Amino acid sequence: MKNSVFHKYGDKLLFILALAVLATAIFRFGGKAIANVANPPIVFTQWWQDDIGKEALLDIIEEFESLNEGIKIILNTTPYEDLRSVLLYSANPASADDISPDSFPGDIIALDPLWVPELLKKGIIEDPVIRVAQGSGEGLLSFINVLYYNIEILREAGFSMPPKSRGDFLNQTRALCNKEEGRWGLAMGGNSSRGISDDVLPWIWAAGIELIKDGKPEVNSRQVTESLAFLSILNSEGIIAPGAFSADNNKKLEDFISGRAAFIIAPASDIDFLREYMGDEQLGVTSVPAPDNYTGKTFFGSAAWTAGVYSYSAHKEEARLFLDFLASKTSTLSAKLKATPGYSVLPDGDSFYSKVWDIAIAGENARDFAGLPWGELEIIFKEGLYLLFADKYSPAETAGTIQAKWEAAILSHSKVF
Numbered sequence: 340m341k342n343s344v345f346h347k348y349g350d351k352l353l354f355i356l357a358l359a360v361l362a363t364a365i366f367r368f369g370g371k372a373i374a375n376v377a378n379p380p381i382v383f384t385q386w387w388q389d390d391i392g393k394e395a396l397l398d399i400i401e402e403f404e405s406l407n408e409g410i411k412i413i414l415n416t417t418p419y420e421d422l423r424s425v426l427l428y429s430a431n432p433a434s435a436d437d438i439s440p441d442s443f444p445g446d447i448i449a450l451d452p453l454w455v456p457e458l459l460k461k462g463i464i465e466d467p468v469i470r471v472a473q474g475s476g477e478g479l480l481s482f483i484n485v486l487y488y489n490i491e492i493l494r495e496a497g498f499s500m501p502p503k504s505r506g507d508f509l510n511q512t513r514a515l516c517n518k519e520e521g522r523w524g525l526a527m528g529g530n531s532s533r534g535i536s537d538d539v540l541p542w543i544w545a546a547g548i549e550l551i552k553d554g555k556p557e558v559n560s561r562q563v564t565e566s567l568a569f570l571s572i573l574n575s576e577g578i579i580a581p582g583a584f585s586a587d588n589n590k591k592l593e594d595f596i597s598g599r600a601a602f603i604i605a606p607a608s609d610i611d612f613l614r615e616y617m618g619d620e621q622l623g624v625t626s627v628p629a630p631d632n633y634t635g636k637t638f639f640g641s642a643a644w645t646a647g648v649y650s651y652s653a654h655k656e657e658a659r660l661f662l663d664f665l666a667s668k669t670s671t672l673s674a675k676l677k678a679t680p681g682y683s684v685l686p687d688g689d690s691f692y693s694k695v696w697d698i699a700i701a702g703e704n705a706r707d708f709a710g711l712p713w714g715e716l717e718i719i720f721k722e723g724l725y726l727l728f729a730d731k732y733s734p735a736e737t738a739g740t741i742q743a744k745w746e747a748a749i750l751s752h753s754k755v756f
Contacts, residue, residue, distance in 0.1 A: 380411035381654050381661065384445030386419040387644065390608060395675055403664045410657050415445055423451070423532055426458060427714060446652040447662060452643050453536070453713040456752070460712075464647040465655075479669055480678040481643040482608040483699055484541050488623045492522070492601040501625040505542075505569055508602075508628045512578045515601050524578035526600035528591035535717050536640055538583075538591075539724065541604050542566055544638035544705045545627040551707040556749065559742035565630065567727060567734035574728045584725060606642040607679055607695045614691070624691055626698045638705040639698065712752045719744045 388396055393414070400412045417425075425444055448464065458464045488501050496515035502508040512524025527538040543550065543566045550557055557563070573579050580600045582590065592609070594600040596616045604627060613622050629637055646665060648658045672678070677692050679699045708716065723741045726732040732740065 380413045381447065381652075381657050382415050382443075382445040383412055383447040383449075383646075383661070384415040384417055384422065385449035385646070386417060386422060387449055388414060388416045391672065391675055395672075399665065399668055399671075403661055406664075407657075407660065410660070412447075412661060417444075419451070420532060422449070423454065426450075426463060427454060444649060446649055446654050446658040447646055447665075448649055449644065449646050451533075452645050453533075453708065455645070455647070456710055456712050457714050458647075460752075462650050465650045479644045479646065479666060480673055480676060481641045481704070482606040482676075482678055483695065483704070484537055484604050484627065484640040484642070485607050485624045485695060485698060486627050487595065487603050487605060487609075487613060488625065489595070489598060489601045489617070489621060490623050491621050492598060493623075501623055502628045503625075504628050504631045504633075506631040509572070509578075512573075512601065513576065516578055518577065521599055523580035523594075523600050525573060525602045526580040526586070526591045526594035527583040527603075528586050528588040529584040529721065530586055531588040531591075533588070533642065535720050535724070536713075537588075537606070537642070538604055539570065539720070540705070541627045541640045542570060544640055545629045546633060547629075547635045547637055549638070549705070549707060551711065551749075554749070554753075556742050556745040558745060559738050564734045564738045567724075567737050569630075570724070571727055571734055575730075583728070584721075607692075608642065608676065610677075610691050610695070619691075622691075624694050626702070637702045639702045640705050711749060715748045715752075716745055719748065 383400075385396075396414060400414070404410060404412065422444070426448070450458070450464070455464070486501070492515055493499075493501065493511060496511060498511050498514070502511050508524075516522060516524050528534045529538065531537075540550070543563060546562050546566055548557070548560070548562045548566070550563070574583070580586075580594050586594075591600075591603055592605070592613075595603045596613065607624070610624065626637070627639070646662055648655055648662060652658055677695075679692070679695045720741055723732065723737045723744075726740075727734065727737040
């Protein structure tokens, strides 16, 4: 396994939310160059370069610069997890004077929409585009979560089709797990920033459950309790690969590619990456299994991209001008990355992306946490799940505890805004 591959992806798999068609005008300022642009150039800090390719981003920058003489944009590529750490845990400036060159994150910053409420609360970012994303749960691009499976492992265990229900999933993973050979059913990356939203919540959303309804938690319900009971069974029977809470996203991907795990849940943006290492004959994608005999509407989680202006940038006008231009390129970026939902043309001749398209059409994007303090809610949920897996809480007790703590966290957050 190449080290560069996992450095490339870091722990940035994205991300929980749908595509925003942010069709704002290319030129908020009428396309006129802004005079007296200071040096150095405007810094655009992002993790996207390894996904979309540096040339694609440079083409957008070159076009923007040709239309706005005197404004220069330079790319600063930072791994997703590193950028998240700087923004959420290191950067909490009281004023621009408190910012050192080493901690300066850039004039324009790529963001996971899940970060937005907390960054707005801290005053680290600002821009109307971000406020749209914060309020609607949408971003520039989004990639739905799907269930990836190893075709060869399933065939060896006697299964010709992927699981369609939770019962199917249990039957298949029970048959293929072999601890002596170091093979498990499902790998998780609970120590990554998106571990809960990518690895756990999709099972709940697949049951047609909205965890937040009308701004209030709906965790303490029969459906959520049943979903937690299902996850508890996966854990107690040893179906989940060891280290579910300590493993990061790199480890999860490595477990799946190496064959140590037959299944993972991850964003569809990982399709090409996984195909490169596993090949089309070994890799399969499908929807996250719903409860047995469930025929209602399902939700799917997604990872998303958006971007905002750093509150302490000395070049806010120029940064906002470029952000509007970037938003106008949503369709181009979406097509380049086959982002779904949002990719407006049905993929032709590619069974993987056609399947993702079908999953997106059949379900509905989960937007439970738009505008809410996801970081705090995530920690609460992870703590509850840890106690459930340690047999210290029952599924019902876990749901009730999360419900009460989420109510308090959301109430506290609502008093700020």
